Amino acid sequence: MAKIVQLSAHVANLIAAGEVVERPASVMKELLENAVDAGATTVTAEIRNGGMTFLRVTDNGCGMAPEDAKTAFLRHATSKLRTAEDLAAISTMGFRGEALAAIASVSRIDVMTKPTGALSGTSLCLEAGVITEESEAGCPEGTTIIIRDLFYNTPARMKFMKSDVVEGSRIAAAVQNQALAHPEVAFRFIRDGKEVLSTPGTGKLRDAVYCVYGKDSGKMIEVNSQWEGYTVSGFVSKPTDARPSRTLQTFFVNGRPVKSRLMMAALEEAYRNRIMTGKFPACVLQLQLPAHTVDVNVHPAKTEVKFLKEKAVFDCIHYGVLAALNQTVDRPDVQFKPQAPAPVIAPVAPPKPAAPQPAAKPNPQPNFFRTMTSQEYKAFTGVVKDAPQPSITAAVATAAAVERTSALPVREEIRLPQIIPPVTAPPEPELPEEPQQQELPMPEQAPWRYVGELYRSYVIVEQGEEAFIIDKHAAHERILFDRLKENQEAITGQTLLTPIPCQLSPAACGALLSHQAMMQELGFELDTLGENTLVLRQIPMDLSEADAADTVEEIAADLLSGRREDVSTVRDEVLHTVACKAAIKAGWRTDEKELLALIEQVMAREDLKYCPHGRPICITLSKKQLEKQFKRS
Ligand code: ADP
Numbered sequence: 001m002a003k004i005v006q007l008s009a010h011v012a013n014l015i016a017a018g019e020v021v022e023r024p025a026s027v028m029k030e031l032l033e034n035a036v037d038a039g040a041t042t043v044t045a046e047i048r049n050g051g052m053t054f055l056r057v058t059d060n061g062c063g064m065a066p067e068d069a070k071t072a073f074l075r076h077a078t079s080k081l082r083t084a085e086d087l088a089a090i091s092t093m094g095f096r097g098e099a100l101a102a103i104a105s106v107s108r109i110d111v112m113t114k115p116t117g118a119l120s121g122t123s124l125c126l127e128a129g130v131i132t133e134e135s136e137a138g139c140p141e142g143t144t145i146i147i148r149d150l151f152y153n154t155p156a157r158m159k160f161m162k163s164d165v166v167e168g169s170r171i172a173a174a175v176q177n178q179a180l181a182h183p184e185v186a187f188r189f190i191r192d193g194k195e196v197l198s199t200p201g202t203g204k205l206r207d208a209v210y211c212v213y214g215k216d217s218g219k220m221i222e223v224n225s226q227w228e229g230y231t232v233s234g235f236v237s238k239p240t241d242a243r244p245s246r247t248l249q250t251f252f253v254n255g256r257p258v259k260s261r262l263m264m265a266a267l268e269e270a271y272r273n274r275i276m277t278g279k280f281p282a283c284v285l286q287l288q289l290p291a292h293t294v295d296v297n298v299h300p301a302k303t304e305v306k307f308l309k310e311k312a313v314f315d316c317i318h319y320g321v322l323a324a325l326n327q328t329v330d331r332p333d334v335q336f337k338p339q340a341p342a343p344v345i346a347p348v349a350p351p352k353p354a355a356p357q358p359a360a361k362p363n364p365q366p367n368f369f370r371t372m373t374s375q376e377y378k379a380f381t382g383v384v385k386d387a388p389q390p391s392i393t394a395a396v397a398t399a400a401a402v403e404r405t406s407a408l409p410v411r412e413e414i415r416l417p418q419i420i421p422p423v424t425a426p427p428e429p430e431l432p433e434e435p436q437q438q439e440l441p442m443p444e445q446a447p448w449r450y451v452g453e454l455y456r457s458y459v460i461v462e463q464g465e466e467a468f469i470i471d472k473h474a475a476h477e478r479i480l481f482d483r484l485k486e487n488q489e490a491i492t493g494q495t496l497l498t499p500i501p502c503q504l505s506p507a508a509c510g511a512l513l514s515h516q517a518m519m520q521e522l523g524f525e526l527d528t529l530g531e532n533t534l535v536l537r538q539i540p541m542d543l544s545e546a547d548a549a550d551t552v553e554e555i556a557a558d559l560l561s562g563r564r565e566d567v568s569t570v571r572d573e574v575l576h577t578v579a580c581k582a583a584i585k586a587g588w589r590t591d592e593k594e595l596l597a598l599i600e601q602v603m604a605r606e607d608l609k610y611c612p613h614g615r616p617i618c619i620t621l622s623k624k625q626l627e628k629q630f631k632r633s
């Protein structure tokens with residue numbers, strides 16, 4: 001590597017001012033980039049305490065001569081950039097010449113470095129950017145930099161640091177990014193004495209992805225295509241393996257990890273109509289393009305980029321991924337749909353009392369009853385049990401027949417009173433006094449009539465001269481949310497016989513682990529199982545096992561987004577997620593009884609009926625409106 005000189009003031013001014021060192025992970029990123037720039041083939045990163053007290057990077061790169069080692073810590077000292085013209089064609093990853101200076105100013109640093117072929121190396125100690133010790137040292141070729149006590153002299157900055165777990169996980173993510181960006185370099189990452197990542201440095205991206213994303217990545221589809229001189233390569237997940245968040249999307253531009261909405265949008269466009277809304281593809285995508293067509297200077301940490309030809313970038317990724325997806329035979333949709341449940345026909349004889357049946361295995365629909373309080377539940381089943389059984393059987397059988405033939409107009413038969421008898425029946429003797437129970441709706445006196453369901457999504461109810469069209473998922477979600485929210489104590493959890501593993505980004509794992517107490521309050525119990533995986537030992541009662549892993553990943557994404565720092569808002573978000581997952585789904589077959597119970601609640605609450613927050617829950621269609629449509633008035 002060339003000798004280091006200080007940039008001229010002119011060039012220095014071309015470089016936008018800004019902070020490079022935001023947190024330990026940004027320090028790690030800079031040190032790793034320098035190691036790669038120095039031509040290292042093996043790089044070992046080690047941290048203790050989330051990188052706050054100890055962060056070390058060792059490489060076998062070109063090393064630095066004694067004078068260069070000292071110059072390296074001066075502001076705008078770089079061996080990679082000399083003139084303003086160089087800015088337009090950056091082939092290396094670091095070039096600002098301010099990373100080491102910035103890091104040095106807020107920490108204590110030890111450096112040992114020896115240039116390739118030199119007889120001896122240099123050892124330096126710095127404190128707040130000032131060299132305090134300097135000596136000749138015997139050391140291997142390459143460079144070792146140790147950052148101790150980061151932000152020790154800037155308490156204000158220190159305040160913004162999260163727990164060691166969170167910072168450590170962000171560092172892990174930074175190491176992973178570099179490992180994915182440089183499959184030709186063997187990376188090792190040691191966290192609190194434990195090796196948590198090791199890539200082979202074979203130069204094959206597939207190998208690096210395997211080490212970082214885990215064995216599931218074996219199913220990812222290879223992308224490799226060119227478009228107007230731009231190249232996109234890497235791996236994307238199959239549509240059927242979509243994730244509930246974007247945490248496993250990694251993008252690089254010319255070898256540099258970047259965050260880019262444009263690239264994200266192009267990727268997701270390729271999956272349009274192939275994955276459910278709310279699901280996201282995972283990817284590791286490298287975009288190669290001429291250096292002059294991209295500006296990496298828009299952000300001091302160089303994680304954001306501006307493209308000269310946005311459309312070309314979009315098309316390159318979009319069509320590249322599309323081509324890869326079209327080559328695979330995977331047909332996605334089917335897997336997301338629940339299997340058709342057995343027809344709902346009540347046993348003919350002898351009539352059995354309704355008992356809390358767990359949802360049938362192949363049908364992942366959550367059972368509405370599970371979401372009631374135990375008292376409500378008992379009251380409800382008690383009522384059904386005491387009902388004149390034949391009429392229930394007849395009604396449900398008729399409903400099932402309608403379901404099968406879609407022929408006869410049997411609205412009369414599926415009227416509510418026949419299915420759910422009045423709740424005026426005396427409460428079961430063993431039940432404790434429960435005021436809520438008296439508040440249960442009284443269907444016989446209900447001023448409304450259930451008409452039917454449209455598209456397995458919208459329930460139609462008639463009342464007087466008005467029809468109500470209820471979005472069953474939205475309504476159920478809202479009711480569950482309100483109920484969960486009302487209940488200020490911890491949410492009841494169900495302990496799982498077989499713990500559920502969930503593969504997440506290290507940052508997501510960190511976020512969840514540092515919110516253990518909150519997760520517990522929400523009914524989750526989790527444990528670590530390696531850097532990338534958590535196991536769920538307990539999940540909220542209302543959540544189905546099939547949804548648990550996704551829910552946890554969504555919660556992690558919420559926590560990581562940083563928008564929700566306040567515990568009560570996090571709790572709200574989580575409750576929303578749980579409610580959404582536990583609610584009956586649009587497009588899925590829902591048991592008639594569940595629908596009726598749902599209608600009861602919607603119709604009894606003016607706020608649900610008329611003033612929705614956010615997405616509407618219920619809309620109305622008056623007789624007048626219809627008459628107008630049919631030109632009757
Ligand atoms: P930049 O990477 O933008 O040049 P830095 O402040 O990160 O600026 O590094 C300053 C200089 O120190 C680099 O240009 C490089 O010459 C030298 N340097 C830093 N880290 C290493 C390393 N691990 N091995 C060899 N040289 C290094």
Ligand code: MG
Pocket residue numbers: 030033034094095096097099100
């Ligand atoms: Mg650098």
